[in-house]
Amino acid sequence: MEAMWTRFLPHIRQLRKVLAAKTIGEIIYVAADHGQWFAEDPKFRLFAPELGGGALLDLGIYPISFTHLVLGKPKTITAVSKKAFTGVDGNTSAIFTYENDAIATINTTNLAVTANTAVINGRLGRIEIDTTFYRPTSFRVIMKDGAVTEYPKNYPGDHDGLGLREEVVEFGNLLRAGKTESNEMSLDETVSIMQTLDEIRKQIGLKYDYER
Numbered sequence: 001m002e003a004m005w006t007r008f009l010p011h012i013r014q015l016r017k018v019l020a021a022k023t024i025g026e027i028i029y030v031a032a033d034h035g036q037w038f039a040e041d042p043k044f045r046l047f048a049p050e051l052g053g054g055a056l057l058d059l060g061i062y063p064i065s066f067t068h069l070v071l072g073k074p075k076t077i078t079a080v081s082k083k084a085f086t087g088v089d090g091n092t093s094a095i096f097t098y099e100n101d102a103i104a105t106i107n108t109t110n111l112a113v114t115a116n117t118a119v120i121n122g123r124l125g126r127i128e129i130d131t132t133f134y135r136p137t138s139f140r141v142i143m144k145d146g147a148v149t150e151y152p153k154n155y156p157g158d159h160d161g162l163g164l165r166e167e168v169v170e171f172g173n174l175l176r177a178g179k180t181e182s183n184e185m186s187l188d189e190t191v192s193i194m195q196t197l198d199e200i201r202k203q204i205g206l207k208y209d210y211e212r
Helices: 010-020 055-071 165-177 187-204
Strands: 027-035 076-083 089-097 103-109 118-122 125-129 139-143 148-151
Touching: 010 055, 010 125, 010 139, 027 055, 055 089, 055 103, 055 118, 055 187, 076 187, 089 187
Parallel strands: 027 103
Antiparallel strands: 027 118, 076 089, 089 103, 118 125, 125 139, 139 148
């Protein structure tokens, strides 16, 4: 089971319900980003090629997994990137298109702290997820007539702000039920997300030592 703990957070589970109800109508455009600043240390894992460094695999996985949650596997991928000082990717963006003609954009960087938010735009309204969208947070549904429904953050007792415990609970429930995968993060979806990451790596020329 992939350690994508974000999928099991209360606001993401509530988001699934809003999407399933088609509250904002047909989805047209999704945008999400994850950017953090780190000191330029060549031995630090986000900069070290020998440790699988770069923004894409460590930070970019969150907006990419998010777009997969909302729209599924993209039909086409177009990616661009600028390198960090060690040669791994430092600032990477991608545009995804889908069978229903929706578009998604993602950006990830280990060179700057970005807004770390996500927006889902539909024909009837939009969903705005606050900073930091992949951690326990709040979101709102804004309809095209201006009506707003707030979903405030309600996550007590989390000292680090991550919300890792929710996936632990899910994993325990799966074990007790004798199940081998979660409906909220299936093996097929994990593989699909990895294929998206591999295609982006291919397009931006991000290779590690074992691939050279």
